[in-house]
Amino acid sequence: MHGGDLLAAACESTGSIACVGLDPRPELIPDEIVRSAVSRSDDPRQQVAIAFEEFMVAVLRAVAGHCAAVKPQAACYEAYGSAGWQALERIVAEARGLGVPVIVDAKRSDIGSSAVHYREGLLTSSPGLADSQRIAGMDADWITANPYLGGDSVEPLIGSPDEGKGVFVLVRTSNPGAQDFQDQVVGDESLSTVVARKVHQWGAGRIGASGFSDVGAVVGATWPAQAQDLRAILPNTLLLVPGFGAQGGSAEGAVAGCTDQGTGIIVNSSRAILGAWRAEPEGTDPVEAARSALDAMNRQLSAALP
Amino acid sequence: MHGGDLLAAACESTGSIACVGLDPRPELIPDEIVRSAVSRSDDPRQQVAIAFEEFMVAVLRAVAGHCAAVKPQAACYEAYGSAGWQALERIVAEARGLGVPVIVDAKRSDIGSSAVHYREGLLTSSPGLADSQRIAGMDADWITANPYLGGDSVEPLIGSPDEGKGVFVLVRTSNPGAQDFQDQVVGDESLSTVVARKVHQWGAGRIGASGFSDVGAVVGATWPAQAQDLRAILPNTLLLVPGFGAQGGSAEGAVAGCTDQGTGIIVNSSRAILGAWRAEPEGTDPVEAARSALDAMNRQLSAALP
Numbered sequence: 288m289h290g291g292d293l294l295a296a297a298c299e300s301t302g303s304i305a306c307v308g309l310d311p312r313p314e315l316i317p318d319e320i321v322r323s324a325v326s327r328s329d330d331p332r333q334q335v336a337i338a339f340e341e342f343m344v345a346v347l348r349a350v351a352g353h354c355a356a357v358k359p360q361a362a363c364y365e366a367y368g369s370a371g372w373q374a375l376e377r378i379v380a381e382a383r384g385l386g387v388p389v390i391v392d393a394k395r396s397d398i399g400s401s402a403v404h405y406r407e408g409l410l411t412s413s414p415g416l417a418d419s420q421r422i423a424g425m426d427a428d429w430i431t432a433n434p435y436l437g438g439d440s441v442e443p444l445i446g447s448p449d450e451g452k453g454v455f456v457l458v459r460t461s462n463p464g465a466q467d468f469q470d471q472v473v474g475d476e477s478l479s480t481v482v483a484r485k486v487h488q489w490g491a492g493r494i495g496a497s498g499f500s501d502v503g504a505v506v507g508a509t510w511p512a513q514a515q516d517l518r519a520i521l522p523n524t525l526l527l528v529p530g531f532g533a534q535g536g537s538a539e540g541a542v543a544g545c546t547d548q549g550t551g552i553i554v555n556s557s558r559a560i561l562g563a564w565r566a567e568p569e570g571t572d573p574v575e576a577a578r579s580a581l582d583a584m585n586r587q588l589s590a591a592l593p
Numbered sequence: 594m595h596g597g598d599l600l601a602a603a604c605e606s607t608g609s610i611a612c613v614g615l616d617p618r619p620e621l622i623p624d625e626i627v628r629s630a631v632s633r634s635d636d637p638r639q640q641v642a643i644a645f646e647e648f649m650v651a652v653l654r655a656v657a658g659h660c661a662a663v664k665p666q667a668a669c670y671e672a673y674g675s676a677g678w679q680a681l682e683r684i685v686a687e688a689r690g691l692g693v694p695v696i697v698d699a700k701r702s703d704i705g706s707s708a709v710h711y712r713e714g715l716l717t718s719s720p721g722l723a724d725s726q727r728i729a730g731m732d733a734d735w736i737t738a739n740p741y742l743g744g745d746s747v748e749p750l751i752g753s754p755d756e757g758k759g760v761f762v763l764v765r766t767s768n769p770g771a772q773d774f775q776d777q778v779v780g781d782e783s784l785s786t787v788v789a790r791k792v793h794q795w796g797a798g799r800i801g802a803s804g805f806s807d808v809g810a811v812v813g814a815t816w817p818a819q820a821q822d823l824r825a826i827l828p829n830t831l832l833l834v835p836g837f838g839a840q841g842g843s844a845e846g847a848v849a850g851c852t853d854q855g856t857g858i859i860v861n862s863s864r865a866i867l868g869a870w871r872a873e874p875e876g877t878d879p880v881e882a883a884r885s886a887l888d889a890m891n892r893q894l895s896a897a898l899p
Contacts, residue, residue: 312706313720321722331721331728338722362703362710366719368682368731373675394702396739396766397668400618404668414619415637416627416644422637425674431700435741435763451840457741462704464743471787473777478784481777582675 290453290501293428294525297388298355303585308557309378310340310360315562317573323454336370343378349367349578351385355553361393377423388428396433402443410452416535431505434482441489443504448493453501458483461507461530483520490524499525499551506544514544526552538591549592556584594627596623596807599734600831603694604661609891611655614863616666617645621868624880644675649684655884661859667699685731694734702739708749716758735759737811740788747795751808754799759807764789764823767813767836789826796830805831805857812850820850827873832858838865844897855898862890
């Protein structure tokens with residue numbers, strides 16, 4: 288299925304525009320899983336990888352069917368090298384087995400053949416040593432990408448729409464430092480607006496039956512007025528909205544960039560879902576706490592949508 | 594040793610400002626190594642990882658002491674998932690064992706704790722499951738980073754100068770698409786100039802005995818006039834110059850951004866060194882061909898320096 292249609296269909300079939308951030312960190316892993324992981328390996332790095340995989344797979348099974356997508360943060364896994372990377376591969380495979388679209392939040396950026404390597408490793412397949420041999424990559428559905436290097440860094444990531452993949456390009460992020468460069472004024476508009484116009488160009492001619500292209504935009508939830516302005520420039524673009532929950536964005540802010548039909552946005556929450564168990568009484572099941580936090584998020588987002 | 598001093602000392606002790614790009618791709622691997630790798634594993638992904646490691650380690654041993662640094666391109670390894678990542682870990686460890694500074698060209702970008710995870714995994718160490726346990730990361734010397742997200746994405750990557758690490762921030766890259774955003778005019782200067790001023794700020798107060806800070810800048814060799822302008826803004830900044838050789842930059846262009854003393858630049862070449870054997874008569878040793886290509890590059894750079 289076309290990458291834009293895949294996410295639009297997931298929103299429709301689940302009745303959710305929420306994305307669950309699969310961003311494990313040692314302090315977010317429940318004690319029981321920590322003890323189990325420590326008992327299963329003597330290698331501290333493998334222990335972390337085992338714990339990440341076990342908790343993320345359990346959360347995945349609890350949220351599947353109740354969220355539009357999941358979004359592993361690549362940095363959380365890369366922190367543990369090849370062991371962490373293997374955990375990420377298994378988590379992505381589990382999500383795909385459950386039919387949950389996966390957005391790998393890698394914010395990759397490089398040019399030419401290096402950009403192709405990122406695409407191949409994260410989304411499709413890479414060449415082997417034998418002629419025309421292909422080696423399956425992680426096979427995520429979407430990735431995030433950083434546009435600073437320009438069009439010849441983003442275009443090789445995008446590939447053919449037939450492959451059913453997609454790329455969310457950073458446009459206006461939710462962190463205070465986004466003012467440093469993204470808000471710089473170019474002519475009579477911000478740099479992030481210039482980037483948005485490019486995202487619209489890159490997605491033109493790649494629009495699926497859902498009305499959305501397979502080139503999306505990351506637009507932070509802490510800047511609702513900008514999200515509305517960017518939607519006007521990006522009528523056929525899926526917006527990935529980070530910053531809901533722990534990062535301080537409200538539900539109203541998070542959905543500010545939706546279309547008139549209340550579609551076209553996917554709102555991410557990470558720590559507020561994975562770490563929900565830490566605010567609950569001792570004995571609360573961490574996976575049930577994650578699912579409850581997702582259910583609450585879904586209610587807030589539904590109430591905020593037009 | 595302070596990160597800036599580390600690279601400055603390597604330039605001085607080797608008499609070279611060259612950086613050897615360790616960017617393996619299946620088509621660059623000599624036939625003999627391909628045959629050996631295929632005989633040692635039935636898993637096509639492991640075969641690639643074995644071949645990458647064997648060729649890169651052989652090249653490392655041949656170029657150690659004759660170049661300022663080596664620069665593995667993370668995308669080449671990430672294309673093969675956890676197997677490729679393990680090869681990269683071993684190659685970085687080999688380089689460090691040989692005393693060759695390693696710049697991992699990852700162009701990472703994320704905010705807050707995610708940026709910290711990238712720093713920990715690539716440069717320092719990550720937390721384990723047990724309290725205050727630390728798990729060694731890849732332990733590269735420097736990484737490259739993308740500034741689009743702003744100061745709060747770069748600052749967590751930089752860490753303390755005592756750790757002896759460094760970060761090269763993308764300022765003006767060598768690809769045609771760099772015109773899309775980096776050359777946009779902000780006030781009366783380009784966005785890349787705005788980024789350069791920030792790089793100067795980030796490096797202030799972090800200048801080592803060599804006169805260079807541990808926050809560097811990536812400045813493409815195809816734009817020598819810009820390199821000179823950027824040097825004026827960045828008097829204490831090491832410049833990493835990609836685009837020499839295969840990407841079309843000349844030696845004169847590559848060194849355009851050096852200081853009046855002919856220092857402060859490191860010039861990378863990847864494909865022209867690793868793939869040198871492919872332009873030689875059959876039977877040429879690929880590792881000797883790489884070393885000869887490096888020697889020739891060193892001569893060209895020396896002749897071009899003031």
